[in-house]
Every structure is written in structure tokens, then in C-alpha cells.
Amino acid sequence: MAMVGMEGSLAMAEAARLANVDVVAAYPITPQTHVVERLAEMVANAELNSAYIPVESEHSAMSACLGSSATGARTFTATAGQGLELMHEVLYVASGLRLPIVMGVANRALSCPLSVWGDHSDVMAVRDTGWIQIFAENGQQAFDLTLCAFRIAEDHKVLFPVMVHIDGFHLSHVVEPLYLLDQKQVDSFLPPFVHPFPLDPDNPVTMGAFTVPILYTEARKSMETALRSTRPFINYVFGEFAKLSGRQYEPVEHYRTDDADTLLLTMGSYSEIAMDAVDQLRDRGEKVGLIRIRLWRPFPFEELRQATENCQTLVVLDRCISPAGPPGPVCSEVKAALYSQKKRPNIAGFIGGLGGRDLSPAEFVQMVEKGRVIAAQGGEEIEMIGVRG
Amino acid sequence: MSARKKDSEITWRDIDIGAVIRTPGNAAEYKTGDWRSDKPTWNKDRCIKCGICALFCPEGCVSHDDKGYFEADFYYCKGCGICARECWTQAITMGPEA
Amino acid sequence: MENFAVFVPRLVPQKDYFAPGHRACIGCGEALALRLVAKALGRDVIISNATGCMEIVSSPYPTTSWRVPWIHTLFENASAVASGIEAAVKIMNEKGSRTRTHLPKIVAMGGDGATFDIGLQSLSGAWERGHDFLYVCFDNEAYMNTGIQRSSATPFGAATTTSPAGKMSIGQTTWKKNMPAIAVAHDIPYVATACPSYPFDLMEKVGKAVATKGPSYLHVLSPCPTGWRHGGDLSVKMGRLAVETGAFPLFEVVNGKYKMTMDLAKLRPVTDYLTPQGRFRHLPKDEVARIQKGVIREYEKLKKKAEA
Numbered sequence: 001m002a003m004v005g006m007e008g009s010l011a012m013a014e015a016a017r018l019a020n021v022d023v024v025a026a027y028p029i030t031p032q033t034h035v036v037e038r039l040a041e042m043v044a045n046a047e048l049n050s051a052y053i054p055v056e057s058e059h060s061a062m063s064a065c066l067g068s069s070a071t072g073a074r075t076f077t078a079t080a081g082q083g084l085e086l087m088h089e090v091l092y093v094a095s096g097l098r099l100p101i102v103m104g105v106a107n108r109a110l111s112c113p114l115s116v117w118g119d120h121s122d123v124m125a126v127r128d129t130g131w132i133q134i135f136a137e138n139g140q141q142a143f144d145l146t147l148c149a150f151r152i153a154e155d156h157k158v159l160f161p162v163m164v165h166i167d168g169f170h171l172s173h174v175v176e177p178l179y180l181l182d183q184k185q186v187d188s189f190l191p192p193f194v195h196p197f198p199l200d201p202d203n204p205v206t207m208g209a210f211t212v213p214i215l216y217t218e219a220r221k222s223m224e225t226a227l228r229s230t231r232p233f234i235n236y237v238f239g240e241f242a243k244l245s246g247r248q249y250e251p252v253e254h255y256r257t258d259d260a261d262t263l264l265l266t267m268g269s270y271s272e273i274a275m276d277a278v279d280q281l282r283d284r285g286e287k288v289g290l291i292r293i294r295l296w297r298p299f300p301f302e303e304l305r306q307a308t309e310n311c312q313t314l315v316v317l318d319r320c321i322s323p324a325g326p327p328g329p330v331c332s333e334v335k336a337a338l339y340s341q342k343k344r345p346n347i348a349g350f351i352g353g354l355g356g357r358d359l360s361p362a363e364f365v366q367m368v369e370k371g372r373v374i375a376a377q378g379g380e381e382i383e384m385i386g387v388r389g
Numbered sequence: 390m391s392a393r394k395k396d397s398e399i400t401w402r403d404i405d406i407g408a409v410i411r412t413p414g415n416a417a418e419y420k421t422g423d424w425r426s427d428k429p430t431w432n433k434d435r436c437i438k439c440g441i442c443a444l445f446c447p448e449g450c451v452s453h454d455d456k457g458y459f460e461a462d463f464y465y466c467k468g469c470g471i472c473a474r475e476c477w478t479q480a481i482t483m484g485p486e487a
Numbered sequence: 488m489e490n491f492a493v494f495v496p497r498l499v500p501q502k503d504y505f506a507p508g509h510r511a512c513i514g515c516g517e518a519l520a521l522r523l524v525a526k527a528l529g530r531d532v533i534i535s536n537a538t539g540c541m542e543i544v545s546s547p548y549p550t551t552s553w554r555v556p557w558i559h560t561l562f563e564n565a566s567a568v569a570s571g572i573e574a575a576v577k578i579m580n581e582k583g584s585r586t587r588t589h590l591p592k593i594v595a596m597g598g599d600g601a602t603f604d605i606g607l608q609s610l611s612g613a614w615e616r617g618h619d620f621l622y623v624c625f626d627n628e629a630y631m632n633t634g635i636q637r638s639s640a641t642p643f644g645a646a647t648t649t650s651p652a653g654k655m656s657i658g659q660t661t662w663k664k665n666m667p668a669i670a671v672a673h674d675i676p677y678v679a680t681a682c683p684s685y686p687f688d689l690m691e692k693v694g695k696a697v698a699t700k701g702p703s704y705l706h707v708l709s710p711c712p713t714g715w716r717h718g719g720d721l722s723v724k725m726g727r728l729a730v731e732t733g734a735f736p737l738f739e740v741v742n743g744k745y746k747m748t749m750d751l752a753k754l755r756p757v758t759d760y761l762t763p764q765g766r767f768r769h770l771p772k773d774e775v776a777r778i779q780k781g782v783i784r785e786y787e788k789l790k791k792k793a794e795a
Contacts, residue, residue, distance in 0.1 A: 022582065051574035072575065208559035
């Protein structure tokens with residue numbers, strides 16, 4: 001297919017259209033609005049045959065998705081920032097009930113102060129909701145990973161909801177060159193959704209019973225075990241998608257890491273800025289590489305350990321703070337994942353890109369330089385790159 | 390999963406996906422009859438077989454025999470006394486559990 | 488559908504879609520109401536239930552009293568979940584991905600807390616969008632499942648744990664929120680109040696709501712011996728007294744037109760209803776008089792709407 005120029009949001013909507021979603025629950029919030037607007041347009045012009053529910057809040061958006069998915073319909077929604085927070089309690093229900101809802105999240109900073117611009121504070125607040133979570137770095141991935149999300153979510157070996165994260169504004173609103181797939185290709189990749197026991201009078205089931213203390217633990221173990229067990233299938237889907245598109249996704253992706261003594265670690269669109277920094281550093285002879293976490297949940301323990309086993313320094317960028325907690329959510333999780341390793345790098349964390357603040361390749365270079373020093377000293381402080389004062 | 394396992398015997402592997410319950414109405418295995426202190430007794434001389442007791446029972450455990458006289462299923466009857474209170478001919482009396 | 492308008496109790500179909508073995512209190516008026524509503528709904532429904540008494544007593548894992556498809560998720564979203572179910576069933580039918588083309592009735596259920604308070608937003612949204620679904624509010628006039636806390640459905644003067652009677656307090660100091668009027672304000676085609684003490688009327692209204700295309704609302708008074716502090720055997724009588732004193736009038740609003748179910752020539756004094764209930768025991772005479780005035784005032788307003 002020919003290359004097109006498209007905003008990340010519109011690419012995501014395009015993926016939902018090709019996936020022939022049945023139900024879209026839509027509530028607008030910056031910077032996700034273009035996703036739901038485009039979907040409304042598609043439905044209005046008969047380009048997409050979906051029930052479009054313009055709900056009255058994000059809590060209701062995700063709740064409507066619960067009902068829809070439980071009935072056996074392919075279900076999609078999108079949100080950002082405050083919206084993701086408003087539906088917080090509903091997210092746990094989606095994973096607890098094992099409903100394969102797909103949601104695009106245009107990552108946005110959380111109030112207060114109000115910021116409509118991108119960062120990862122909304123994502124970090126939903127780590128434990130039991131959703132499979134995948135990060136896109138560019139417009140192409142916004143499209144690709146949304147298609148993968150449906151395939152992963154709805155398979156009977158998985159049956160978990162999936163979030164596809166795209167950085168607010170940087171991906172949602174930037175027009176990028178990308179390749180779409182045609183309907184035939186998508187149909188060959190994505191079979192129809194069949195819920196194993198949908199809400200249906202012909203086969204009545206009860207969903208959402210309550211458990212007394214003697215049973216809740218077992219129910220949670222059942223769910224958690226199932227979530228961890230989705231790893232092989234996620235890899236399988238990435239493999240199938242690669243056969244279809246030529247683009248292979250991995251839980252942790254590498255850029256010029258082969259002989260690196262220092263690695264940068266990023267998630268999301270700043271990975272591409274970090275690549276520029278890596279190129280600059282390599283040009284001046286430094287052995288620096290970049291790893292990016294593509295699959296955030298289930299957390300890619302093995303892939304992260306393998307990726308970092310030969311480097312001396314690991315520099316982690318977090319795009320949100322954990323106030324008065326262990327510095328940097330991603331940095332803390334990485335440290336936790338590597339704690340048990342006999343051979344592990346020194347780790348330095350940085351906070352940057354909050355509330356849509358740009359980071360330049362030069363700042364990533366600074367992070368590497370400072371990071372090496374901090375990490376070697378075993379430093380705990382985490383620097384907020386670019387903060388004035 | 391087996392509904393006959395005691396709660397304390399249920400393992401995490403027994404929990405169905407999403408903790409769904411696929412056996413409709415299986416609460417009927419649960420005995421609420423041991424909740425009661427008082428028990429309804431139907432006086433067949435007064436019972437006019439109208440069925441209002443059956444209609445008003447919150448448990449839905451009152452039904453009639455093949456002669457049309459109503460009686461409670463004591464596996465479920467909680468002894469609330471609504472049937473006795475509402476019976477048009479006062480054919481039902483609440484008395485202590487024997 | 489079975490003919491529930493034949494007013495002979497023994498001819499009412501025996502089949503219950505809400506099974507015994509549920510954990511409702513002894514003499515629970517809400518369980519009775521629910522059992523009758525479920526009986527009238529029949530098998531061809533999908534139910535979205537909010538958190539509350541009926542949800543808890545009917546679904547202690549691994550048992551369920553439900554013999555129809557049923558989903559409970561959260562407290563404030565039964566209407567939103569129902570909206571999703573309704574949209575899904577319709578679109579799947581259209582796209583040919585359901586095995587049967589007949590559409591089941593989508594029913595959302597919630598207590599007064601879930602309906603009047605925390606779930607009002609999602610209910611309003613579902614009504615505004617015009618989903619084809621019935622919402623049944625089981626109104627026991629407080630957050631009973633969590634231990635009798637006040638809601639905006641708690642009547643004036645009632646004592647609850649968060650509006651207790653005390654040296655400085657007569658209990659609830661606000662008048663019950665008028666949910667049926669809020670429903671009517673959304674221009675939905677069918678709104679009705681019902682009470683399990685009038686079982687045939689209740690079941691007939693369920694039937695009318697099921698037959699209505701678009702949103703319908705059924706507000707069912709649910710006497711609660713535990714929270715209202717009366718004997719379990721008196722639940723049906725309390726419901727009857729609520730209606731006969733005018734405290735809970737029975738009426739329907741069909742396409743905006745009000746119709747009294749029973750036009751009582753004379754209302755019983757409200758004390759007949761208040762006295763047997765412990766939750767009103769503390770009320771001094773002047774507050775009881777105020778309640779009496781309020782009940783008459785609201786009843787007259789209602790009658791005027793019906794005569795219009």
C-alpha cells in the first residue's frame with residue numbers, strides 16, 4: 001500500500017475501522033478527541049458499521065464497554081489523562097471480568113495544575129489495573145499496535161483488555177508518514193470476536209458476583225496467573241503481524257545496543273529523540289545504545305534482564321514523578337526487575353518531558369553524561385531535566 | 390467448578406474465568422431454612438387455596454400440593470410471617486420451630 | 488408473555504427467575520419486589536445490576552439466584568453498562584453475529600442509592616441517549632446494604648445512621664427527591680411507580696415497560712424491616728399503608744401524560760404509616776404534622792398533573 005500522512009489519533013481510528021469494531025463508547029478529552037471525532041465521522045458516512053455511544057463521562061464510557069464486551073461485541077474506546085483517572089475503578093472491573101476491550105490512551109499529564117499536554121502520569125496511575133499495556137513510539141505503531149491489541153485481547157488464550165499508549169500531542173496530533181493495511185490483510189490477521197460465555201438468555205451466566213475473604217485471594221491469583229501467561233501469545237501475535245506487515249515488534253526493542261556500555265531506556269515517542277542522541281554519541285565514539293519498553297504490562301522481565309546484562313550503566317527516563325516515593329515509576333520497576341541479577345548495571349534515573357515539555361537530543365546526551373557519573377556513585381537523586389531554578 | 394466444594398476447599402484453579410458463574414440459580418442449594426425462629430402452619434379448614442401466600446413470599450418457597458392446599462418449603466422458609474399476616478382467611482399461624 | 492392481569496394469585500406462573508437461597512433479610516420487601524419483577528420479566532432479558540442489597544444477596548460467589556443473564560460491576564454505572572449491552576445486542580443483530588434475531592429486553596436495576604445519588608448521572612445519560620431499556624429502582628429509602636445510611640430517597644424525618652435522630656436533629660431534614668419527575672423531565676415514554684403490596688399492578692407495569700420502545704422507568708417502593716424498623720411480617724402491610732396514606736402514590740406517566748393508578752377518595756392519616764416504623768419513632772408531633780402537610784401537598788400536585 002502507498003504511504004500516507006496521518007495523525008496518530010486518526011491512524012488509531014483507522015485501525016479500529018479496519019478491525020470492524022462493533023461498539024464505540026466515546027467521550028471527548030484533549031488530546032484524544034480526534035480519535036472519537038474520526039470514528040463518529042466514519043459511522044456517519046457508513047465507512048464503519050458500529051454502534052456509537054456518545055456517553056456522558058469516561059466512567060460511563062468504560063462501563064458501556066463492559067456491557068458491550070460482555071455481550072460479545074468487539075469494543076473500543078479512547079481516553080487521556082483525567083479521563084483515564086475518572087474510569088479508574090472501572091478498569092479493574094474490565095480485567096477482573098476478563099473482557100477484551102481495546103482502548104487507545106493519548107497519554108496526558110494529570111491535574112493539578114491542569115495540563116492537557118503529554119506525559120505518563122496517567123499511565124503510571126493505572127499500572128495495577130490488570131490491563132495489557134503496549135507503548136507506541138510513532139504514528140505507524142499507533143496503527144499497528146491497535147490492530148495487534150484486538151488480536152491479543154480477544155483470543156481465548158488471553159481475554160484481557162488492552163491499552164495502546166500514544167503520547168499526547170506528540171503522537172496524537174503529529175502527522176507522520178505511515179503505511180496502512182488493507183481490509184483483506186486485516187481480515188486475515190484478525191478473526192471475529194466470539195465471547196466464550198456472552199450475556200445471552202439462551203445460556204444465562206452471572207458476571208460480577210462478590211467474594212468473601214476466603215475466596216477473593218483465589219480469584220485474584222487466578223486472574224494474575226492468567227495475565228502473566230499471556231506473554232507467549234503476545235509474542236506470537238507480534239510474529240504474525242510481522243509476517244503480514246514486515247514490522248516486527250518486541251516487548252523490549254533495541255537500538256544500537258550490541259557493544260553498548262551505556263544504555264538509555266525510554267518508553268513512548270521520546271524514544272525517537274533518544275535515538276538521535278545515541279547516533280550523536282556513537283558518532284563521537286561512545287558505546288551507547290537505547291532500549292525501549294514496548295510491552296509495559298505484563299512487564300518484560302526476561303527481555304529487560306537480557307538487554308541490560310552486558311552494560312555498565314543504564315539511564316532511565318521517566319515522564320512522570322512519583323511524589324515522595326522511589327524516584328521514577330519506570331526507574332523503580334526496572335531496578336526491582338534487575339535487583340535479583342548477579343550482574344546488573346548501575347542505574348541512574350531522570351525525570352523529563354512532563355506536561356508536554358520537549359526534550360531535545362542534547363538533553364538526552366546530557367542524561368547519558370550525567371547519568372554515568374550519578375550511577376557510578378550509586379546516586380539516589382533523580383534529576384528533573386530542564387527544570388529551571 | 391464443582392458447586393459442592395466447600396468455600397474453604399475451592400482452589401484458585403477452580404475459579405472460573407472472570408469468576409463467572411455458569412450454573413444459573415444454583416443459590417437454590419443454599420439452605421436458608423435454618424434462619425427461622427418461627428414456622429408457618431396452614432390450617433386446611435381455613436385455606437381457600439387462593440395463592441396469595443405464595444405470591445407474597447419473598448423466598449418464593451410457597452407452593453400448593455396436588456389438592457391445592459398451600460405449604461412452605463421449609464428448606465428455604467425464613468419464617469418471616471408475611472404469609473400469615475397477609476392470608477385472607479387467617480389460615481396460617483406462625484408458631485415456634487418444633 | 489403470561490397474562491399477569493388475571494388477578495388470581497394461584498394462576499400466576501410459578502416459575503421464578505430469582506431463585507430462593509438468596510441471603511435477603513427475613514421478610515425483605517425488596518426481595519419480594521425483585522422476585523415479582525423477575526417473574527414478570529421472564530427469561531428473555533439481560534440484567535445489569537448496580538451494587539446494593541439485591542446484588543449482594545443474590546450473588547455470593549460461587550452461587551447465584553439469577554436464572555437469567557446478569558451482570559454486576561459497580562455502584563453508579565448500571566445504566567451505562569446497560570447502554571453498552573443494548574447497543575451491542577442491536578449492532579450484533581444488524582451485523583449478523585448473534586444466533587437469534589429476537590432482541591432480549593435490557594433491564595438495569597439499582598437501589599435508591601444507586602439511582603437517586605451515585606448513579607443519577609449515568610441514568611440521565613442513558614435516558615438522554617434514548618436506549619431501549621427498562622430501569623427498575625428498588626427504593627428502600629436508604630443505603631441499606633451498608634447499614635442504613637441516608638440517601639436522597641430517605642423521607643423527611645426518617646432516622647438513619649447518617650441522619651440520626653438526636654438532641655439537635657429530627658433525622659433526615661430534606662424531602663425525598665422526586666425521581667419519577669426527573670424521569671418525566673427526560674421525556675421518556677413510560678414512567679411508573681409500583682409497590683409489591685400490589686403485586687398484579689407491579690407485574691402489569693413491568694409488562695408495559697417491557698413493551699415500551701425506548702427508555703422506561705419503574706420506581707418500586709421496597710419496605711425494609713431492618714432499616715425501617717418494623718417486623719418482617721409487616722413488609723407487605725407497610726407498602727400498602729405507604730400507598731393508602733399517599734406517602735407513596737401509585738401512578739403512571741405515559742408519553743408525558745400522568746395517570747393515577749388508584750385515585751383514593753380519602754387518604755389515611757400519615758400516622759397510620761409512620762407509627763409502626765421505628766425510624767420515625769422519635770418525631771415530635773409538629774414534625775409529624777409537617778410530614779402530613781407535605782404528603783397532602785405532593786399528592787395534590789400529582790393529582791393536578793393527572794387531571795391536566
